[in-house]
Amino acid sequence: MNNAPIGVYDSGFGGLSVWRELRRLLPHESLLYLGDGKNCPYGGRSRTEIEGFAIEAVERLVEEGVKMVVVGCNTATTAAVETLRKRWPDMPIVGLEPAVKPACLTTASRKIAVLATAHSLSSDMFLDTAARYAEDVEVVKVVGEGFVELVEGDMECTAEAERLVRKAVGPLVSMGVDKLVLGCTHYPFLRPTIERVVAGSGIEVIDSGAAVARRVEWLLERYDIAAECDSQPVMRFITFADEGYRHRLEAKAERIMNIDR
Ligand code: DGL
DSSP, X not given: OOOSOEEEEESSSTTHHHHHHHHHHOTTOOEEEEEOOSSOOOXXXXXXXXXXXXXXXXXXXXXXXXXXXXXXXXXXXXXXXXXXXXXXXTSOEEOOOOSHHHHHHHOSSSEEEEEEOHHHHTSHHHHHHHHHHOTTSEEEEEEOTTHHHHHHTTOTTSHHHHHXXXXXXXXXXXXXXXXEEEOSTTGGGGHHHHHHHHTTTTOEEEXXXXXXXXXXXXXXXXXXXXXXXXXXXXXXXEESSOHHHHHHHHHHHHHHHTSOO
């Protein structure tokens, strides 16, 4: 038993979509959320840069006494998860990958789409996963241009969000795709708009949040570090940006708890 918090890290607000699934599945666990904010977005940056940000973030979480780290960011996972695991061999570190495997196992049309950042879609990790599970499945790669900025700017419900989502996702409707994988943790914030755009096309939208929460639950048991079931969970939010950003993180966390998947 261990009542220390689980650290969840992202470039900004996106990892809150993973944080929400952890809250739902593991209500006794304390969570310490680190939203970088200062260096966001990561999606167009080099691997070396992102790796540096991820090391700084995990250093901070370790200093704060977390018992496990969830890299709630596909981009940072593809760039840095191996390095992080080497640097902190005793710390369980969970990474996030686009749900390509479940999409490939369930597609009837043998054609799926993955919506992610430019960095994630060109990473070795993504290409390896696609080669492993999507051998006989066509994978359409789509960058969510401007999506992260929309979410960081609290602009999910604007006409601009509708326009950018239609531009990126609209063409998939007539392409014979039947699964759309959200491969960036910011994108579930735009899920209502994405689902509206693909409505009636038979495309199922999939993200990795709930699967990652189940993986965390499994690891807590395996290492015997779950919180006691009568412990009072503490939710904390920290950032490398300013206090205003930290307040916005808290407000966004509260809001996303009320949005259905
Ligand atoms: N939320 C991040 C992801 O899952 C990245 C967003 C960004 O900073 O570009 O990929």
